[in-house]
Amino acid sequence: MFNSLSDRLTATFKNLRGKGRLSEADIDGTAREIRRALLDADVAVPVVRQFIAAVKERALGEDLSKALNPAQQVVKIVNEELVNILGGKTRNLEFAKTPPTVIMLAGLQGAGKTTLAGKLSKWLKDQGHTPLLVACDLQRPNAVTQLQVNGQRAGVPVFAPHPGVQSEHEEATGDPVKVALDGVAEAKQKLHDVVIIDTAGRLGVDEVLMTQARDIRNAVQADEVLFVIDAMIGQDAVTTAQAFNEGVNFTGVVLTKLDGDARGGAALSVASVTGKPVMFSSTGEGLKDFEVFHPDRMASRILDMGDVLTLIEQA
Amino acid sequence: VKTNNIFGKGLLSLLSTDDIDEDVWDEIEETLLLADLGTDASMELVDNLRDRVTIEGSKDPAAVKQMLREELIKLIDPTLDRSLDDDRLGTDPSVMMVVGVNGVGKTTTVGKLARVLVAEDKDVILGAADTFRAAAAEQLTTWGARIGVPTVRSDVEGADPASVAFDAVAAGVENEVDVVLVDTAGRLQNKAGLMDELGKIKRVIEKKAPVREVLLVIDATTGQNGLSQAKVFSEAVNVTGIVLTKLDGTAKGGIVVAIQRQLGVPVKLIGLGEGADDLAPFETEAFVEALLAE
Ligand SMILES: Nc1nc2c(ncn2[C@@H]2O[C@H](COP(=O)(O)OP(=O)(O)OP(=O)(O)O)[C@@H](O)[C@H]2O)c(=O)[nH]1
Ligand SMILES: Nc1nc2c(ncn2[C@@H]2O[C@H](COP(=O)(O)OP(=O)(O)OP(=O)(O)O)[C@@H](O)[C@H]2O)c(=O)[nH]1
Ligand SMILES: [Mg+2]
Ligand SMILES: [Mg+2]
Numbered sequence: 164m165f166n167s168l169s170d171r172l173t174a175t176f177k178n179l180r181g182k183g184r185l186s187e188a189d190i191d192g193t194a195r196e197i198r199r200a201l202l203d204a205d206v207a208v209p210v211v212r213q214f215i216a217a218v219k220e221r222a223l224g225e226d227l228s229k230a231l232n233p234a235q236q237v238v239k240i241v242n243e244e245l246v247n248i249l250g251g252k253t254r255n256l257e258f259a260k261t262p263p264t265v266i267m268l269a270g271l272q273g274a275g276k277t278t279l280a281g282k283l284s285k286w287l288k289d290q291g292h293t294p295l296l297v298a299c300d301l302q303r304p305n306a307v308t309q310l311q312v313n314g315q316r317a318g319v320p321v322f323a324p325h326p327g328v329q330s331e332h333e334e335a336t337g338d339p340v341k342v343a344l345d346g347v348a349e350a351k352q353k354l355h356d357v358v359i360i361d362t363a364g365r366l367g368v369d370e371v372l373m374t375q376a377r378d379i380r381n382a383v384q385a386d387e388v389l390f391v392i393d394a395m396i397g398q399d400a401v402t403t404a405q406a407f408n409e410g411v412n413f414t415g416v417v418l419t420k421l422d423g424d425a426r427g428g429a430a431l432s433v434a435s436v437t438g439k440p441v442m443f444s445s446t447g448e449g450l451k452d453f454e455v456f457h458p459d460r461m462a463s464r465i466l467d468m469g470d471v472l473t474l475i476e477q478a
Numbered sequence: 479v480k481t482n483n484i485f486g487k488g489l490l491s492l493l494s495t496d497d498i499d500e501d502v503w504d505e506i507e508e509t510l511l512l513a514d515l516g517t518d519a520s521m522e523l524v525d526n527l528r529d530r531v532t533i534e535g536s537k538d539p540a541a542v543k544q545m546l547r548e549e550l551i552k553l554i555d556p557t558l559d560r561s562l563d564d565d566r567l568g569t570d571p572s573v574m575m576v577v578g579v580n581g582v583g584k585t586t587t588v589g590k591l592a593r594v595l596v597a598e599d600k601d602v603i604l605g606a607a608d609t610f611r612a613a614a615a616e617q618l619t620t621w622g623a624r625i626g627v628p629t630v631r632s633d634v635e636g637a638d639p640a641s642v643a644f645d646a647v648a649a650g651v652e653n654e655v656d657v658v659l660v661d662t663a664g665r666l667q668n669k670a671g672l673m674d675e676l677g678k679i680k681r682v683i684e685k686k687a688p689v690r691e692v693l694l695v696i697d698a699t700t701g702q703n704g705l706s707q708a709k710v711f712s713e714a715v716n717v718t719g720i721v722l723t724k725l726d727g728t729a730k731g732g733i734v735v736a737i738q739r740q741l742g743v744p745v746k747l748i749g750l751g752e753g754a755d756d757l758a759p760f761e762t763e764a765f766v767e768a769l770l771a772e
Contacts, residue, residue, distance in 0.1 A: 205702055
């Protein structure tokens, strides 16, 4: 039994060493190992299937480089294709011509939206913007308090006209769509140039809540809708990303909890299935644990490619 | 709640074809992978199924369907004890810690579990040992108020979680409650410092009363990382059961199959929503049925 992709590819490379050309069978062997590594990294099954087919086609069709042996060539192609899907459309936040720019956060329960709201507001503030946080999760117990604490830590004001669910208010009341609208009005009046709207977590299959999210998006004419997704997610990434894409037509993706040791195949799944760019990485619980997404690093991470690229040098 | 059953639909329609060729086996494997069973468990399951089909010489779709069901049940192991150790022992309440990575549903599970215990006429106290995340103690206190049970918390942000946990257990002993439920901060298993802290919380509690259950909460959407979560948390605090949350979504939670297979830790409870009543006991057959349902 081999543990890592590098181990398995080393074995494959051994068989290939000394061969001048790559046969279809050789490519199949390498492809099998890569398939397994992608699956172990939680890349979604349909995405893996498509990806492997594309890699095989390219490996067979391409002129072989003199500098690399054929197996190295396959790995190089895999790496390039990964970066291509992950980073094909990397871009920065787009700001509205007439402020305020409205950024809405959406995603499954517990993905990291409220934490991200704080980080994003701090990041923008440090760049000279004057963001306003808006508390539209009136449902999860103390979500509003949580955002207020994050805002305070970031030194960014929080618009929270409704307390949401708290010990004194145990049932969900209040209208998140109205809070969002009022938040944007507040920002205009107080001259905040960016509005960040935190929303409640919701499931892709929850029609009622998905409609509510769409209503918020439409009401405030959000300039950016960021789909926040946990890097530890497995095969459900595709179903969920599709549901949110149809539900709120998000404009970009934020991958959270990348400070963990999950390989993060979801990045590839979501980018590949929705064609939407991954824009930011969330890398911890602290306010500063946030960065612009790096497709090349993500490619290495998914396929354990750091080791694999070293292997290429050694081969 | 409507769930998406790629697993069931694909498989059962595949198995309705008369002839089981190589492509069909590949597709069976893919459908298992789609439920997050992982490559090891999926490949092993398919191998076992192939062997049985060869040995028993059966290509009857209904029989193969039944075999698959049996193999899955065998993997999940219905003989494991899935009950909670929730009775007082002498002067000690049953102390339960709820642990897991960030955002999986620990605090919500504490609230729901308290509801179940209260419904069984048990006295319960909650301990807010997440002193780290913004408004975590407030969140738990809201749950306590909902259920009508007291919450022991610190008013100091960033207080020592072990001492809050100790205070909660001490209050539980003093008030002769049946169960003390200790909520802990989310932590990723690769953070050694935070895992040490969790071990310390448990040790400090045990100066007062033994910890009888350590429930690891796993989010059903979790992929292969769930196995590493279970391994590392088990090493740190000896997990006694899994709570599989968010099964009301489209995810199947198949990673728990691998967890039970490798670690023998049983899934005890499942989470089916955000409300106080959305907690249920885990049932192997129902879980497998859900995997295979059309
Ligand atoms: N380690 C780590 N933890 C994170 C990261 N982002 C968020 N968290 C933690 O994940 C948990 C959930 O984060 P929240 O911001 O509350 O998630 P949410 O999406 O707002 O959750 P709901 O509002 O309940 O849907 C908290 O414990 C956060 O501290 C990250 O990048 N790394
Ligand atoms: N749909 C659904 N949502 C759930 C379930 N359990 C918890 N949640 C939601 O998931 C989010 C996170 O739940 P929490 O209980 O705060 O999770 P946690 O593990 O305590 O999070 P941290 O303490 O921040 O690590 C909240 O929005 C909950 O309402 C469940 O079974 N189904
Ligand atoms: Mg939130
Ligand atoms: Mg919590």
